[in-house]
Amino acid sequence: MKITSYITVLLCTFACFSCSDDKTVGFGVDKDAVQMGAEGGKYTVRVAAGNDWIATTDEPWITISPANGRGSVDCQLIIDSALLASPRRGVVRIQDQKTRDHREITIDQQGFDYAITVDKPEVSVDNYAVYGTRYFEVKVKTNVDFDVEVPESSQSWLKFDRYTVEFDRGIRPREITVRFNWGINSQPNERIADISFKPKESVELARQDKLLVTQKAAEPIVENTREGDSVALLAVARTLELWSSWEGTGEKMDNWSGVELWEEGMKGYTEQKKGRVKYASFFMFNTKEEIPFEVQYLTAADELRFFSNENGCMKSLNTGEHITKLTQLRRLTISAYGLTELHPDFRNLANLEYLDLSSNNFQTIPADLNKTNFPKLRTLILNANTRHNIYDLSNTVETNYGGFSDEEEFPRRMIEWDLDTLVLSVNYLRGPLPAMEDYEKYTEQDIIDADTLPRALIGTPKVMPHTKRFAINLNRLTGELPAWLLYHPALDWWAPFQLVFTQEGKTLEGNMAGFSNEPINMNYYYEFYKGFKNPDADEEDETPDNK
Known part of the structure; x- marks a missing residue:
């Protein structure tokens, strides 16, 4: 009876150890490298662990969620949009808190290519519209500051408002709205303007859009009729x-x-x-x-x-x-x-x-x-x-x-x-x-030619x-x-x-x-012109004190 009980205990103990060995999980991750585009995004990695673990990185543009846990779990690596044209690299370290063992995931992100693109490369406008409505807007996506260049032949009728390109958070592409104002076309001919967007600095552009603006001709008026x-x-x-x-x-x-x-x-x-x-x-x-x-x-x-x-x-x-x-x-x-x-x-x-x-x-x-x-x-x-x-x-x-x-x-x-x-x-x-003392003066001949002028006017x-x-x-x-x-x-x-x-x-x-x-x-005036003008005709010009 005692022998039987002892064997039973041994078997149970062995079974317990066997069961514990079956649940042991090796520490690791399913990826050790991630390639990410310039736009950034999310990437899922599998963390396998039997103990508590923690994930860290020194790069502010990488976020791990969750950043710690117990046992195996799926983690998301959240990668921000790139800031520069050049590529960048970051490392995520995941460490077993009990064994101090760790794994690293290298993240390589491409930089943005320099580019200037527009949402509508062709715009057509009428020859006339009510004041205040003669404009259109173009959205320019860019990661480089630029100048708008309107052909000289079109500058009389096509102008643009001031705009600002701010790269306060790096040179990731920004969407800039540029407003163009157009003038009335008074001619019976279509007008065309080919607008360029030129980078202010010397860079190689992967893409550079242009804008073609066409204005309709004026309806002809039959002249001289x-x-x-x-x-x-x-x-x-x-x-x-x-x-x-x-x-x-x-x-x-x-x-x-x-x-x-x-x-x-x-x-x-x-x-x-x-x-x-x-x-x-x-x-x-x-x-x-x-x-x-x-x-x-x-x-x-x-x-x-x-x-x-x-x-x-x-x-x-x-x-x-x-x-x-x-x-x-x-x-x-x-x-x-x-x-x-x-x-x-x-x-x-x-x-x-x-x-x-x-x-x-x-x-x-x-x-x-x-x-x-x-x-x-x-x-x-x-x-x-x-x-x-x-x-x-x-x-x-x-x-x-x-x-x-x-x-x-x-x-x-x-x-x-x-x-x-x-x-x-x-x-x-x-x-x-x-x-006007240096000006032409009245002369004797002037008095002779005009019998309404007194001689006293000579020299004035x-x-x-x-x-x-x-x-x-x-x-x-x-x-x-x-x-x-x-x-x-x-x-x-x-x-x-x-x-x-x-x-x-x-x-x-x-x-x-x-x-x-x-x-x-x-x-004084009528006295000066006495015999030449009739003072009675202008008596209303006298002030009341002198009538």
């Missing part, structure tokens, strides 16, 4: 976003408001002009651009008028080149449009007799406005070129407030022009009026002898009124107490604007 004029008027109104357009009225162009057509008997009429646009007015609109290109097709127009652009005082616009092609124009008004400059070709309008550029935002009187460029001009209106009223120029933080405020002194070239009408009222012109500067209307009121002028103005033959016609003498506000120096020798009435 009545039909072409009507299409041009509607197109200009559409582009300006005219508040009240002729489109959809169902009326013939003969009945369009603000439009006058050439008819037989009109001055300047020819058979070729019959029924075409002689005059057109564009009133109350909202544009942030130059005068539309379709205006160039109004080749029979004698007068055009653009007036009242919404929030014009906040805009800084150029006339654009298209209006300058209408060299036949005699009268032109571009008022309250938001102009700060004229196109360099504006001088082509040499046949102008009347020009109104009032209520714009000019900092200086455009240099091209002179008697050499416009020999036929008789009326020039430049009043109210102020963005807003500033009473005290010495006590303001405002800049770029218009009103010819960059003119350092009164523009002598304007009064040397001898126009019939010159209006410079309500601006920020400053300083004294020029005395002969400034603007043909000017019937002169207005400089509500500027910031100071100093003395010169003799040529105080005794000008047309002074009483100019309504001087309203339109000449009256100034407003304070100058840049903080002084009150106004002339130091402003007369209190016109008695």
Whole structure:
């Protein structure tokens, strides 16, 4: 009985040891090397162990999950995206905590090839779209900083906004959005631009995409015809976003408001002009651009008028080149449009007799406005070129407030022009009026030729002898009124107490604007012209204290 029990115990003990040996697991991993692409990703390895173990690495771009455990388990190696173009290597160590035995897994990751790619290599745009919608965006994927190169022949109509390529976390590919802005195509021909993306540094690119931009041709307008004029008027109104357009009225162009057509008997009429646009007015609109290109097709127009652009005082616009092609124009008004400059070709309008550029935002009187460029001009209106009223120029933080405020002194070239009408009222012109002592003087022959002039005028500067209307009121002028103005033959016609003498506000120096020798009435003037002018005709110019 005892022998039997002893044998039984031995057998059970042996069985237990046999069972324990069967469950023993050898320590190891199923991979000792991993190859990973530049994009990074996850890789699974099998850890075989019978004891506790721990996984470590010195590389921040490698993560092990789980990083420790007991027994056999699947681990994920998480590899970050590469940072550089060159390859890199890292090592993961897995160690048995009991036996201190370890295994290593070598991880080799390729670097990114240098490349510049675009999401859409071809883009097509219309010839026209509403302002603010004429753009498209391209997503550029790159791991090298680049310049956008637009062909010189396309730079006039295709531009791009500023962009930034930041490699704050290495040169892994980044997606950059580049916005391109396109201009209206006024020609009946398609336009094409081949855009390149050039790396700023010398690297070898594995891929370098280009961008092909195609712009549709403009719908042709039949030039020098009545039909072409009507299409041009509607197109200009559409582009300006005219508040009240002729489109959809169902009326013939003969009945369009603000439009006058050439008819037989009109001055300047020819058979070729019959029924075409002689005059057109564009009133109350909202544009942030130059005068539309379709205006160039109004080749029979004698007068055009653009007036009242919404929030014009906040805009800084150029006339654009298209209006300058209408060299036949005699009268032109571009008022309250938001102009700060004229196109360099504006001088082509040499046949102008009347020009109104009032209520714009000019900092200086455009240099091209002179008697050499416009020999036929008789009326020039430049009043109210102020963005807003500033009473005290010495006590303001405002800049770029218009009103010819960059003119350092009164523009002598304007009064040397001898126009019939010159209006410079309500601006920020400053300083004294020029005395003009070095200018041409009235002579004995002048008195003989004009029996309305007194001999006392001889020796006085002969400034603007043909000017019937002169207005400089509500500027910031100071100093003395010169003799040529105080005794000008047309002074009483100019309504001087309203339109000449009256100034407003304070100058840049903080002084009150106004002339130091402003007369209190016109008695001195009528005494000077006694026998030559009728003082009774201008009694209203006398001040109440002197009647």
